[in-house]
Amino acid sequence: MTIKRVTGILLIIITSGWTNESLPSAKLLEYCNVFRQIQVDVRDCVISPDSATRAFQENMKNLRAVFARDSCRSIDSTYFVFPVRCYLPAESIGGRGRGYRPDGFDLFDMExxxxxxxxxxxxxxKDKDQIDDRTWKPVDILAFTSGVVLAVEKDWQYDSDRRGGNWIWIYDPCLDGLFYYAHNNVVEVQPGQWVNAGDKIAEMGRSGYNAYKKRSPTHLHLMFLKLTPEGLPEPQNTYDWMMMAAVKE
Known part of the structure; x- marks a missing residue:
């Protein structure tokens, strides 16, 4: 890794309010790599759910230690930016929030x-060409909150049977949870990068086994997993947050 790259990551962390300089930036990238590898191993069924759980908990413990949470701002309506540019929550959230079904979820078990x-x-x-029918332009995906990019997938192919397509995982230290943005066309962020709420992170697409099928409308799949004190991921409904989020033109 070049000195310029390491310095750049450290600068991102410091200017975003995170000032724990005792841990080298290279460690942050190491934790990002471990996070991605756990996701890949679970996807490919080469790790047991129990082993994946333990590895995840240890890695999240390390990630938590990077960030000083006493520098967090208050969580109110100004904290959130609706993640689809130029769209209102009321017109675009599927089923007015009724599509959220957390029962039975397990991040570590593909079965x-x-x-x-x-x-x-x-x-x-309407024609599912990944272009907005009103503007004739791609639709920007924005960071819903601020956080550090942990892992991305950019190379999904249309003949792949993998779900999620081109995805992004972002850790928000203040909410102490993970945001997952799936089915993107173009991903524009990298692991270790800090993003602020409202920053462009991707362009909406149709990537992913089910999302690519003609029956599926073009959409962003947004999930939030709140971490327990033990570092385990539990689904949390973001509907109320999205309804009060700022809309970016």
Missing amino acids: VKGSHPAHDIFIRD
């Missing part, structure tokens, strides 16, 4: 099916 601990946010794209 578990039937839950949907997330919200799908739809755009006007």
Whole structure:
């Protein structure tokens, strides 16, 4: 890694309010790499749910130690930016929030099916060409809150049977939880990068096994997993947050 790259990551952390300089920035990237590897191993069924759980808890413990949470701002309506540019929550959140179904979710077990601990946010794209029917432009995906990018997938292919497509995981230290943005077309962030609420992180797409099918409307899949004190991920409904979030033109 170049000195310029390491310095850049450290600067991002410091200017965002995180000043724990005792841990080298290279460690942050190491934790990001571990996070991604756990997701890949679970996806490929090469790790047991119990082993994945333990590895995840240890890695999140390390990530938590990077950030001084006493520098967090208050969590109010100004904390959030609606993650789809130029769309209102009331017109775009699928089923007015009724699509959120957390029961049975397990991040570490690919055999578990039937839950949907997330919200799908739809755009006007009748011909499903990933272009907004009103503006004739791609639709920007914005960071819902501020946080550090932990892992991304950029290379999904249309003939892949993998769900999620091109995805992004972001850790918000103040909420102490993980945001998952799925089905993107173009991903524009990198692991270790700090993003502020409202920053462009991707362009909406149709990537992912189910999202690519013609029957599926073009949408963003947004999930939030709140971490327990033990570092375990539990789904939390973001509907009320989205309804009060600022809308960015």
